[in-house]
Amino acid sequence: MSFPKDFLWGAASAAYQIEGAVDEDGRGKTVWDVFSHTPGKTFEGHTGDIACDSYHRFEDDLAALLTLGVKHYRFGISWARIYPDGRTLNEHGFAYYDKVVDLLLQNGITPWVTLFHWDTPQALEETGGWQNRETATLLAQFAGVVAEHFRGRVSHYFTLNEPQCFIGLGYEAGWHAPGKALTGEPLLACWHNAMLAHGMMVQAVRKADPSAQIGLASCGLGCIPENENEADIEAARSAMFSFGMHPEFSLFSQNAFLDPALLGHYPEHPFFDSPIITAEDLALIHQPIDFIGLNFYNAYIVRAGESGPEHVSFHRGYPRTAIRWPITPAMMYYCTKFVYERYALPVYITENGLSCNDKRYLDGKVHDLDRIDFLQRYLREYRRAGESGVDIRGYFHWSLTDNFEWSNGYEERFGLFYVDYETLERHPKDSAFWYRSVVESNGENL
Numbered sequence: 001m002s003f004p005k006d007f008l009w010g011a012a013s014a015a016y017q018i019e020g021a022v023d024e025d026g027r028g029k030t031v032w033d034v035f036s037h038t039p040g041k042t043f044e045g046h047t048g049d050i051a052c053d054s055y056h057r058f059e060d061d062l063a064a065l066l067t068l069g070v071k072h073y074r075f076g077i078s079w080a081r082i083y084p085d086g087r088t089l090n091e092h093g094f095a096y097y098d099k100v101v102d103l104l105l106q107n108g109i110t111p112w113v114t115l116f117h118w119d120t121p122q123a124l125e126e127t128g129g130w131q132n133r134e135t136a137t138l139l140a141q142f143a144g145v146v147a148e149h150f151r152g153r154v155s156h157y158f159t160l161n162e163p164q165c166f167i168g169l170g171y172e173a174g175w176h177a178p179g180k181a182l183t184g185e186p187l188l189a190c191w192h193n194a195m196l197a198h199g200m201m202v203q204a205v206r207k208a209d210p211s212a213q214i215g216l217a218s219c220g221l222g223c224i225p226e227n228e229n230e231a232d233i234e235a236a237r238s239a240m241f242s243f244g245m246h247p248e249f250s251l252f253s254q255n256a257f258l259d260p261a262l263l264g265h266y267p268e269h270p271f272f273d274s275p276i277i278t279a280e281d282l283a284l285i286h287q288p289i290d291f292i293g294l295n296f297y298n299a300y301i302v303r304a305g306e307s308g309p310e311h312v313s314f315h316r317g318y319p320r321t322a323i324r325w326p327i328t329p330a331m332m333y334y335c336t337k338f339v340y341e342r343y344a345l346p347v348y349i350t351e352n353g354l355s356c357n358d359k360r361y362l363d364g365k366v367h368d369l370d371r372i373d374f375l376q377r378y379l380r381e382y383r384r385a386g387e388s389g390v391d392i393r394g395y396f397h398w399s400l401t402d403n404f405e406w407s408n409g410y411e412e413r414f415g416l417f418y419v420d421y422e423t424l425e426r427h428p429k430d431s432a433f434w435y436r437s438v439v440e441s442n443g444e445n446l
């Protein structure tokens with residue numbers, strides 16, 4: 001029972017969720033600055049203005065990484081620091097990331113850069129945002145400039161983080177920035193432009209740094225079988241790749257992103273029947289990449305019904321995390337396997353974790369047994385995927401520290417380190433020490 005010998009262990013974060021310093025060194029406003037400052041959009045009006053103040057406290061984040069003993073860190077570079085209005089280059093924007101990358105390298109930690117984690121410059125939102133194809137071109141320009149700047153220091157990139165969220169929640173459900181509620185063709189335009197951005201970013205990064213390793217970070221509700229029999233397993237597989245199977249979140253399917261990016265076509269569904277999708281565009285989106293990143297949190301339970309796959313309700317009292325997401329460890333086996341069988345590329349879990357009602361106990365420590373139990377269950381299933389032949393390469397825990405959980409603000413705590421938002425100090429939770437033992441033993445202790 002073991003993980004592959006050269007398996008990577010890491011932790012993850014994203015620019016807007018941790019950095020703060022929203023007005024420093026020429027940074028432009030992003031859609032999240034505007035959205036979080038709009039009354040009623042985030043929990044108790046929380047914003048990312050200060051967040052974890054990582055912009056001034058990266059050394060503290062580094063200390064946290066060293067405590068974990070991880071050798072890989074996934075973090076974001078903010079587009080609006082480098083291109084404040086999306087179009088005009090701001091060289092000062094690199095200073096912070098130069099420091100981050102150099103300190104990581106000096107400490108033997110490999111940087112994995114996410115090029116887009118939802119923080120579109122507000123100026124571009126004002127010219128149509130993701131409804132405008134130019135946004136894709138400009139994001140690719142940023143990607144190329146970053147890869148050029150860090151050539152020789154950064155060699156792993158993710159293009160988009162979860163278009164399922166920044167389009168699905170941002171432009172369809174309206175829960176995330178910029179808070180729009182589109183349907184039909186306008187929504188499809190957003191989706192298609194995001195897909196084009198992915199393809200163009202791959203091209204731009206490859207051109208700037210031909211030796212870079214490039215992937216993407218996809219999410220979507222996974223599907224696991226109710227029972228481990230062939231019919232239910234097949235039903236889960238087919239539901240997982242059926243666009244529209246999850247009616248309340250139509251864009252939350254893995255293949256809405258992975259099919260065009262890796263197979264060169266959209267899922268078969270009337271939503272995608274549109275003249276705006278051309279063969280040239282599909283070719284542009286379909287660029288060779290090196291790995292798939294999966295952000296895995298929870299899955300639907302599916303069974304083979306009379307007339308095809310059906311969702312099974314979670315039973316009363318089903319275990320859930322603090323944010324009320326169901327705990328479904330089997331997704332780390334089944335969903336990873338389904339993805340690998342369909343797309344045949346190495347897989348990294350680029351996010352996995354949970355929010356807990358963490359607090360510092362009277363002894364000053366954060367006893368988060370729920371997190372340890374959750375991770376142990378999920379990681380065992382991930383290991384099982386590897387043992388069954390899936391090419392699993394690594395695991396990035398979400399998140400290194402507690403941070404700004406988008407519209408949930410600071411109400412949700414996903415970190416291995418507890419952030420005291422009064423003092424901005426980071427305190428290792430019990431899970432941090434536990435994760436260190438997993439990293440040290442390459443999961444032998446699970």
Ligand code: NOJ
Pocket residue numbers: 014017161162295351398405406414
């Ligand atoms: C997905 C996102 O990439 C990340 O930003 C978010 O905080 C986590 N999942 C938890 O919701």
